[in-house]
Amino acid sequence: MHIILLGAPGTGKGTQSKIISKEYKIQQISTGDILRKNIESKNKIGKKIYNILKNGELVSDNIVCDLLYKEIKKEQYIKGFLLDGFPRTIEQAKYISSLNIKIDFIFELIVPDELIFKRISGRRIHVQSGRTYHINFNPPKEQGKDDITKEPLVIREDDTIESIKNRLENYKENHKKLNEYYLKEKKLKKLKFFQLDGTKKPDIIYNKIEKIIASKN
Template sequence: MRIILLGPPGTGKGTQGRFITEKYNIPQISTGDILRENIYLKNKIGVIIKNILKKGKLVSDEIVCDLIKNRIKTTDCRNGFLLDGFPRSIQQAYYLSKNQIIIDYVLYFSMPEEDILERISGRRIHPPSGRCYHIKFNPPKINNEDDLTGDTLVIREDDKKEIIKKRLTEYQKITSPLIKYYLNQKLKGKLKFFTINAADSLLKIKNIIENILK
């Protein structure tokens, strides 16, 4: 089972991705997680990524593709995988095809921009573990503290509203051709494509996904 989750940042792809990986026992490959891991490690590529995101730009295809390619080579991806946030451009989709990586399902998460802004700006992160909270939808037990360690939570640089708006503008510009590409692949019978209303409740979305993948 090889699945792609598409949609702007803040539409809940990560949450539903974790549900899918647990239920179907396939690894979730999140470009966001891979990028943040490198930023946290403060390695050479992490410094480059951090500077790009601070400017509200998207990380280049070259960087992302190299990171994803290395991840897909690992043994836990042999029986399938879930790609969260990749591909995000038509060039990255061609990269998958060029490398003969077959995709079975594409799930596109759609949501109005104002709802995305509310969701993302309220996120709080525990950097060492990657645990994510939300001041409205998923608050920690103690304000601004990680539930397990008590560490102080942080707001990611790219979760600030002015940065989010820039990211959404770039996302729409770059990914519109990508959506059309996968809809065309669906018409050719090469994969199954579904649009999901990301503004629905988590439970409703979960049930929809279960019906799609059963």
């Protein structure tokens, strides 16, 4: 099975990706994780990506598509995958279509801007482990410190207010065309595209996704 999760930053794609991946035993592919791995490696492309994301800008389609292609060729994705954070532009959508991979379901999470700002700006990360907290929704036991190691938590550079604004603006610029493309594909019965209320609790959203998948199989 191949699934795509769409939505602006902070709509809960990562949370749903992990649940779906576990329940349906398909591998999650997060373009955000792929980009961060390249940044951590400090290679040439990683340095370029770092400077782009630091300013809240979008990494070019060529870079993202190339990195994605290298990832999905790996053996672990033979049984299927879930794309989290891809595609974000019409060019990326056409690229994944050109690979002749049948996309079974596309789910888009819809969340108002105000809540997105609250969700993202409150995120705190333990860099060494990747553990994530939120000052309102999932606070650490001790303010500003990881629950296990007691090491300081940090705010990701692309989670600052200015960066969030840029990311949302970039998302909206591409969102309309991307939506039109997939709605057209849906009418042609090439895929199944559903828009979901991302303000609901994660388990409620997942239950909706589960029912949709069950009813279409």
